Amino acid sequence: MRHQTGRRRRQPSESSNGSLASRRSSFAQNGNSSRKSSELRGPCEKVVHTAQDSLFSTSSGWTNFRGFFNLSILLLVLSNGRVALENVIKYGILITPLQWMSTFVEHNYSIWSWPNLALILCSNIQIVLVLGVEKVLERGWLGNAFAAVFYTVLVIVHLTIPVVVTLTHTWKNPLWSVGMMGVYVIEALKFISYGHVNYWARDARRKITELKTQVTDLAKKTCDPKQFWDLKDELSMHQMAAAYPSNLSFSNIYYFMAAPTLCYEFKFPRTLRIRKHFLIKRTVELIFLSFLIAALVQQWVVPTVRNSMKPLSEMEYSRCLERLLKLAIPNHLIWLLFFYTFFHSFLNLVAELLRFADREFYRDFWNSETISYFWKSWNIPVHRFAVRHIYSPMMRNNFTKMSAFFVVFFVSAFFHEYLVSVPLKMFRLWSYYGMMGQIPLSYITDKIVRGGRTGNIIVWLSLIVGQPLAILMYGHDWYILNFGVPSATNQTVII
Amino acid sequence: MRHQTGRRRRQPSESSNGSLASRRSSFAQNGNSSRKSSELRGPCEKVVHTAQDSLFSTSSGWTNFRGFFNLSILLLVLSNGRVALENVIKYGILITPLQWMSTFVEHNYSIWSWPNLALILCSNIQIVLVLGVEKVLERGWLGNAFAAVFYTVLVIVHLTIPVVVTLTHTWKNPLWSVGMMGVYVIEALKFISYGHVNYWARDARRKITELKTQVTDLAKKTCDPKQFWDLKDELSMHQMAAAYPSNLSFSNIYYFMAAPTLCYEFKFPRTLRIRKHFLIKRTVELIFLSFLIAALVQQWVVPTVRNSMKPLSEMEYSRCLERLLKLAIPNHLIWLLFFYTFFHSFLNLVAELLRFADREFYRDFWNSETISYFWKSWNIPVHRFAVRHIYSPMMRNNFTKMSAFFVVFFVSAFFHEYLVSVPLKMFRLWSYYGMMGQIPLSYITDKIVRGGRTGNIIVWLSLIVGQPLAILMYGHDWYILNFGVPSATNQTVII
Numbered sequence: 001m002r003h004q005t006g007r008r009r010r011q012p013s014e015s016s017n018g019s020l021a022s023r024r025s026s027f028a029q030n031g032n033s034s035r036k037s038s039e040l041r042g043p044c045e046k047v048v049h050t051a052q053d054s055l056f057s058t059s060s061g062w063t064n065f066r067g068f069f070n071l072s073i074l075l076l077v078l079s080n081g082r083v084a085l086e087n088v089i090k091y092g093i094l095i096t097p098l099q100w101m102s103t104f105v106e107h108n109y110s111i112w113s114w115p116n117l118a119l120i121l122c123s124n125i126q127i128v129l130v131l132g133v134e135k136v137l138e139r140g141w142l143g144n145a146f147a148a149v150f151y152t153v154l155v156i157v158h159l160t161i162p163v164v165v166t167l168t169h170t171w172k173n174p175l176w177s178v179g180m181m182g183v184y185v186i187e188a189l190k191f192i193s194y195g196h197v198n199y200w201a202r203d204a205r206r207k208i209t210e211l212k213t214q215v216t217d218l219a220k221k222t223c224d225p226k227q228f229w230d231l232k233d234e235l236s237m238h239q240m241a242a243a244y245p246s247n248l249s250f251s252n253i254y255y256f257m258a259a260p261t262l263c264y265e266f267k268f269p270r271t272l273r274i275r276k277h278f279l280i281k282r283t284v285e286l287i288f289l290s291f292l293i294a295a296l297v298q299q300w301v302v303p304t305v306r307n308s309m310k311p312l313s314e315m316e317y318s319r320c321l322e323r324l325l326k327l328a329i330p331n332h333l334i335w336l337l338f339f340y341t342f343f344h345s346f347l348n349l350v351a352e353l354l355r356f357a358d359r360e361f362y363r364d365f366w367n368s369e370t371i372s373y374f375w376k377s378w379n380i381p382v383h384r385f386a387v388r389h390i391y392s393p394m395m396r397n398n399f400t401k402m403s404a405f406f407v408v409f410f411v412s413a414f415f416h417e418y419l420v421s422v423p424l425k426m427f428r429l430w431s432y433y434g435m436m437g438q439i440p441l442s443y444i445t446d447k448i449v450r451g452g453r454t455g456n457i458i459v460w461l462s463l464i465v466g467q468p469l470a471i472l473m474y475g476h477d478w479y480i481l482n483f484g485v486p487s488a489t490n491q492t493v494i495i
Numbered sequence: 496m497r498h499q500t501g502r503r504r505r506q507p508s509e510s511s512n513g514s515l516a517s518r519r520s521s522f523a524q525n526g527n528s529s530r531k532s533s534e535l536r537g538p539c540e541k542v543v544h545t546a547q548d549s550l551f552s553t554s555s556g557w558t559n560f561r562g563f564f565n566l567s568i569l570l571l572v573l574s575n576g577r578v579a580l581e582n583v584i585k586y587g588i589l590i591t592p593l594q595w596m597s598t599f600v601e602h603n604y605s606i607w608s609w610p611n612l613a614l615i616l617c618s619n620i621q622i623v624l625v626l627g628v629e630k631v632l633e634r635g636w637l638g639n640a641f642a643a644v645f646y647t648v649l650v651i652v653h654l655t656i657p658v659v660v661t662l663t664h665t666w667k668n669p670l671w672s673v674g675m676m677g678v679y680v681i682e683a684l685k686f687i688s689y690g691h692v693n694y695w696a697r698d699a700r701r702k703i704t705e706l707k708t709q710v711t712d713l714a715k716k717t718c719d720p721k722q723f724w725d726l727k728d729e730l731s732m733h734q735m736a737a738a739y740p741s742n743l744s745f746s747n748i749y750y751f752m753a754a755p756t757l758c759y760e761f762k763f764p765r766t767l768r769i770r771k772h773f774l775i776k777r778t779v780e781l782i783f784l785s786f787l788i789a790a791l792v793q794q795w796v797v798p799t800v801r802n803s804m805k806p807l808s809e810m811e812y813s814r815c816l817e818r819l820l821k822l823a824i825p826n827h828l829i830w831l832l833f834f835y836t837f838f839h840s841f842l843n844l845v846a847e848l849l850r851f852a853d854r855e856f857y858r859d860f861w862n863s864e865t866i867s868y869f870w871k872s873w874n875i876p877v878h879r880f881a882v883r884h885i886y887s888p889m890m891r892n893n894f895t896k897m898s899a900f901f902v903v904f905f906v907s908a909f910f911h912e913y914l915v916s917v918p919l920k921m922f923r924l925w926s927y928y929g930m931m932g933q934i935p936l937s938y939i940t941d942k943i944v945r946g947g948r949t950g951n952i953i954v955w956l957s958l959i960v961g962q963p964l965a966i967l968m969y970g971h972d973w974y975i976l977n978f979g980v981p982s983a984t985n986q987t988v989i990i
Contacts, residue, residue: 047760048756048758048760048879048883049756049758049760049763049764049852049853050764050852050853050855051764051766051852051853052852052853052854052855053854054838054839054842054843054854054855054856054857055857055858055859056835056839057839057843057854062859064859064862065861065862066861066862067859067860067861067862067863067951067955068861069564069567070948070951070952070955071861071955072564072567072568072571073567074952074955074956074959075571075824075827075959076567076570076571076574078820078823078824078959079571079574079575079578079820079824080574081820082817082820082821082824083574083578085813085816085817085820086817088813089813089814089817261543261544263543263544265542265543265544268544269544269545269546271546318580318583318584319584321580322577322580322581322584325573325574325576325577325580326577328573328577329570329573329574329577332570340551343549344549344551344552348549348552357544357545357546357547358544358545358546358547359547359548359549359552360545360547360549361549362549362550363550364550364557364559364560364562365562366560366561366562366563366566367559367560367561367562368562384543388543453565456562456565457565457569460562460565460566460569461569464569464570464573
């Protein structure tokens with residue numbers, strides 16, 4: 001983003017040369033100008049004062065305050081740089097990259113000592129099973145009723161396996177479980193999309209045989225343009241039906257399982273080649289930013305959360321607020337880094353490797369003026385899935401907009417809670433409430449504030465404050481669950 | 496500044512109504528579009544994936560990151576709000592507005608118990624003296640040599656009086672002395688401008704009588720256009736000379752002394768009427784912001800400076816840097832508030848009362864890409880004075896640009912030091928070095944960095960870091976001068 005110099009650069013009023021010639025020409029210019037106040041002009045100087053407004057007065061019409069943007073960025077860097085320096089003076093360096101490495105190395109070289117990786121490998125069974133069932137359904141040996149029951153059971157079982165394994169095992173670092181469960185959630189959503197689209201294709205094939213005679217009958221009776229549209233509709237159905245069973249192959253389903261999307265299509269747009277430069281850049285970003293995130297968490301977030309436990313259980317409100325704000329800045333920075341690392345670096349890396357051409361993994365969520373635009377733009381794979389496989393089917397089945405909206409947020413809230421509560425082995429519903437709280441907040445920004453800059457600020461504020469609030473809640477409860485009440489003098493009731 | 500919504504708002508892809516009619520029309524649209532990947536289209540859904548780049552990829556051509564500006568402002572408010580909250584938790588409320596009031600009230604109701612106010616009132620003697628001398632000079636009873644000696648002596652005496660009074664008196668609050676000395680400096684500069692312009696007018700009158708015959712002689716000889724320019728030049732001189740001695744009146748000189756400018760002109764541009772709304776707004780701003788500045792200094796700056804004394808005398812570098820950055824943020828905020836309060840609220844208030852129409856008290860210094868543009872734009876009254884009465888006369892007398900530039904900065908550095916050292920009764924030259932340091936810095940931004948965003952950041956950085964550095968220097972020395980060395984174990988040598 002290049003800083004444009006759209007400034008009103010006035011010519012400095014010193015005449016660079018005091019010789020008579022230059023003064024003459026400046027007088028000649030003044031003679032042409034229509035300044036009224038130039039009547040009284042000294043022989044050595046141009047007129048100094050002219051009637052004009054100050055730039056901060058709205059009447060001046062001045063709008064270029066671009067330099068203040070640089071200032072705010074600079075103050076942000078300096079003020080948080082100071083807090084970071086204070087942190088290092090207080091705690092020293094807490095980052096331990098060698099220890100991170102050792103978590104990979106210290107295990108035995110048996111796959112079962114890495115239960116999370118084993119679980120991910122096991123999920124191939126479900127993938128193959130889905131492909132097999134789709135083959136059976138295609139041949140018409142079993143009906144759509146069976147398909148509905150099969151997919152429901154499959155998804156429930158698929159989401160239950162990691163819960164059972166996680167809750168029965170004991171391991172120190174819940175991060176690996178979060179990663180594994182994330183993969184399982186993604187797979188579950190992909191299964192739903194895969195089954196849904198194949199169902200549409202079968203439906204299209206069936207309708208075509210039904211309608212083929214109907215269309216010829218109608219064409220005989222009328223020449224209504226509506227019939228022409230129906231024909232176009234059937235044509236599209238026809239294309240789908242024609243492509244149909246050929247998509248049911250190992251390579252097709254595995255490409256979909258690996259692709260950075262949750263919406264199944266028979267054929268994805270592809271790029272012509274893998275760009276090596278692009279690949280290298282994204283890989284370097286991925287590695288560097290992952291390390292940076294881990295370092296920031298260890299150095300900045302962990303001590304802050306730990307120091308928040310006492311004020312939080314003693315319910316000192318001003319201290320709690322101070323802790324919340326202290327956590328909010330690094331947390332938000334980490335969230336932004338995470339967003340870039342995952343949605344830009346990682347998904348683009350995967351897409352480049354698979355020559356997957358649709359790179360719209362996010363839209364301009366940073367400009368969101370309403371909460372609903374934020375949820376429509378920050379995570380496009382999930383947004384597309386929700387629209388295509390939850391919202392639109394509900395609309396087609398005559399549910400109200402409001403109820404479809406509610407169901408989408410409910411499903412999202414469920415998965416948020418699922419990914420947090422199970423690895424922490426602690427069911428508190430803070431994430432769930434956080435997600436469900438988006439619905440009234442969305443009403444405020446959409447209907448009351450009606451977007452604009454205020455809307456944008458509310459969106460950012462909900463992100464900056466909402467997340468650390470949830471982290472403090474979970475951190476506090478987790479701490480008490482694992483280490484007991486921090487202050488013996490002050491017993492707090494944990495709900 | 497209204498937030499423009501130049502965003503690419505995509506239509507959300509959910510079709511609001513699942514009925515066949517709406518789907519038909521959407522298919523009709525798709526039929527017209529040239530999307531290649533739309534060949535395989537399900538009967539229930541539009542195509543989901545199209546080949547496109549991520550917005551953070553430069554190839555996407557996306558440039559609207561406006562929302563991040565709101566974010567940076569928000570993070571700035573939150574992170575410094577937290578520091579402010581920490582400060583209140585640590586020190587409680589330190590602001591004492593009642594005590595500020597008492598400084599006005601506690602004195603006897605004799606004018607001599609307010610020596611600063613008495614001094615300002617006394618300066619009327621100099622004003623009347625200047626007018627009297629100008630009257631004498633106008634009549635030709637005394638020559639320009641006398642004028643040169645008179646003004647030199649006057650300015651030296653005028654600037655010496657407050658120094659003598661300040662150094663011989665003892666009072667607790669050096670702020671009042673700073674205010675009084677500021678008024679004296681402004682008066683001194685106004686005297687110079689007044690004398691200079693009146694000298695030009697006498698010079699013009701003299702030249703006209705000399706040239707009148709010359710011009711007619713020349714006109715007889717040639718019709719060179721250069722002669723025409725000379726005539727124009729003389730016309731302007733003539734105007735000045737014609738207006739001349741009528742300006743030498745009490746009302747004229749007192750209007751100039753009160754007007755928010757340092758450059759004398761015979762006739763200033765005036766507004767037609769005093770706008771009451773404007774007046775009220777500026778008055779409210781002036782009162783509110785002055786209180787805010789005083790409160791911020793007492794609550795935030797004073798404890799920070801006090802806490803910096805020990806690390807500063809022990810020369811712990813990382814702690815010193817932390818203290819410097821801790822001071823930099825509130826100091827810069829206060830500087831910005833002071834700038835707005837003085838240059839916008841106060842000077843506009845005075846100008847409105849005097850119906851003074853030229854409100855250009857500052858230009859867009861916030862967009863400065865070079866140090867020299869910053870000094871040309873942040874304080875227009877002083878900039879105009881320096882150009883008109885120091886730089887341009889030196890250029891006319893064949894000094895080099897560099898030496899004129901140097902003299903301007905030297906004079907400025909002198910007055911900066913004058914306004915700080917005398918009230919603190921401590922001569923350390925930190926301000927002087929700060930101002931003179933602008934010359935090499937100006938070379939860097941003008942010639943090496945050559946403006947742009949980097950130049951703007953350097954300008955801001957020099958302001959943000961330079962000022963608190965000087966404050967810490969003075970604060971440290973003042974503390975030691977008044978309270979002795981803070982740490983008995985570690986004696987530091989004060990230069």
